[in-house]
Amino acid sequence: MTIKDIAKLCGVSVSTVSRVLNDRPDVSPAVREQVLAAVRESNYVPNNSARDLVRTSSDAIGLVVRGVSNPFYSDIIKVIGREIDAAGYTMVMQQIGANEDEIARGAIMEREKKLRGIIFLGGRWDYSPEELGPITVPFVCCSFTNSFGSLDRRSYSSVTIEDAQAAETAVGELLKLGHRRIACLVAETDDRSISELRWHGYVKALLEAGIEPDEALVARAHSFNMEDAYAAAAGLARSGADFTAMFIIADAMAVAAIKALADLGREVPRDCSVIAIDGLTFSEYIRPTLTTLCQPTSRMGEESVKILLDVIEGRSEPRHVVLAPELRAGASIAPPPG
C-alpha cells in the first residue's frame, strides 16, 4: 500500500494525503478523518507492521563521521552511501567534530534511529571493551582500528591501510633520493591515533637507515587543519632547523606546509622535498603537484559496507581488512640541494 493507493481509496489527490500525513492545516476535517482512517486500516508503511518490528527494527545503517573538515572523507562518504543504498538499506549520517565522542553519539543514534549497524568514519584508536558497551549492533571502524586499545579483535571490524608502513614507504622515497635531514609534520606524536602511527613509521624508517631521529625536526600542528599545519610548518622553517625534506602525515596539511615554506622563501622541491599520505584530487593541482601515497578510498568504503552487511545478515563474523596505499608520483620531491 503506497500513498498513491491511499489517495485512490479516498478519492483525493496524492498531495492531499501528503498534507494530512504532514499535519498541514489546509485540509477539511472530513477529508482528514477519511485519510487517517484509510491509513490506520491499511498497511501503508510495511516496515512499521508488527511482523517487521519484531524481525528487524529498521533498515537504517548509521554513519558517524568524526573530524568533518577532513576532505579525505568526502570520497569515502559518497561510496558508503552508494553501497548502503544499493543493498536496500538507508544511510543515516551524523557528522561530529574532531573532539566529540563518536561512541556516545553512535549509541544515541542506535537507539533513536533503530540502527542495524554502524560505520565509524574516523574515531579513537584506543577503545576499551567497557567504552564500547553502549553499542549493541555490529560496527565497522573505517580508516582507523584499535591499535592502541584493548578490544577483542573478534568483537569489531575495521578497514584501514597499514599506516605505519605507509609512512615508512613515504620516508623511504626521500631516503632513496639521498635525503638524511628529514623533518616531519604531524598532528601529535602521542595522541594514540593515526598521527602517532604515521610518526612511528617515520621514526622506524630513519632508524633503519641509521639516522637518529632529531626532535628539532618534528613539527606538531595539534590538529589536522590546514591553518594549524601552515603555522607549524612556518614555525619549523623559522626555527633555523636544518632539513632538506619533510614527511607530512596528510595531503591537506602538506598543501598548507608547501605554501608556508614558499612564503618563507623555500621552494619545493628545490630547497625542500615534501611527501605525504592520502591522495586527494586537489593535491594534483597545486604547484608543485604533491607526491603522495594514495589511500584506496573507493575500496575502503566498499569493504566497510560489505563487512557490516555480512555481519548484520549473519553471513560472517567481524573481520579486519588492511589495504595497500599506492604511490602517486608528483613533482614535490627531488634530490637534496647542493
Add this chain to the structure above:
Amino acid sequence: MTIKDIAKLCGVSVSTVSRVLNDRPDVSPAVREQVLAAVRESNYVPNNSARDLVRTSSDAIGLVVRGVSNPFYSDIIKVIGREIDAAGYTMVMQQIGANEDEIARGAIMEREKKLRGIIFLGGRWDYSPEELGPITVPFVCCSFTNSFGSLDRRSYSSVTIEDAQAAETAVGELLKLGHRRIACLVAETDDRSISELRWHGYVKALLEAGIEPDEALVARAHSFNMEDAYAAAAGLARSGADFTAMFIIADAMAVAAIKALADLGREVPRDCSVIAIDGLTFSEYIRPTLTTLCQPTSRMGEESVKILLDVIEGRSEPRHVVLAPELRAGASIAPPPG
C-alpha cells in the same frame, strides 16, 4: 520502553536482545521466543506505534546532493546535518552524479523513506510544474533556483546567492585594475544552470564597460571537474588568444586553471590575473592565494533547514532567500602586464 528495559524484563543482557532483534543465530530458541514476546507486548519503538504512524509518517528529511565531487558542498552538508539533527529530525542523504535526475531520486526517497521534506543541494534550474509532480512534500533548492524554469514561486523554496551579480562583481574587480582583454572559463554558456548565469554576469559587466565580448576568449570545460577545467584553460592558453585576465565560475576550476597556465609558462598574476566564485578553504593555500567571492555556506545551510522546517511545521509558506557573497582578497589579481 528501551532495549535495556526489554533486557531487564526478560532477565537477559542487552546484547542478547540486540542479537534477537537482528535475527542472529547465536541465541537459544527459548530466549528468542521470550524476547520477541516482550517486544511484541511492549511499546519498544514508540515511533512505530499506530498513533505516531498517523500523526506523522516519519521524522526523516531527505538531502539529495547532485554533483558529488563539488568540494563546495562538503561545508553545506555539514551545516545541514547539524541543523536537521538539532531540530529533532533525521537526515537521510543520497548523493548522485551531476547527470542524474534529482527529482526522480527525491520522489523515490520520499516514498521509501517516508520523508517529511527534501533539500536539494545542486540541481537543474529549469524545472516545470509537471516535472515536480512526483514530489509531494515541501522542498528547498539550496545553491540553485528556478531561474530558467516555469515553477510558481509560491510552490517551492530556494536559497542562493545572486549568481549573475556575483560574476559581475568579480569581473568588475578585473576592470578596476585596468584589464580589458578578460577571458572566461565556464562549464557551458547555454546549460540553463549556474554556469550560464555566471556567464551572463560576465557578459553584462563587459558590455557595461563598453567592451564587446569576444567568443575567442570563452573557454568551455563542459563540466565542473578540475581535470576538464585544466584542459579547457590549457586549450585557451595554447590557442594564442590575447588576454590578461580570466574570470572563472568556480574555485576548484580556477585552481586547475592556474596550474594549467603555469605549466604553459604563464604566471598568475604576473602574466594573467585570475578571479573566481565560491570561497573554498583549499584555495587559500594555493600559490598565489586565490582571489574569490565567497558563498556564505553556513548561512545557506542554516537558511535551507529553517525554511524547510517552517513549511513542514506550518509556520510559513515557501520562500526565497538570496544571500550576498563576500570578496576574499588573495594574490591572484594584479594590474595587466606592461
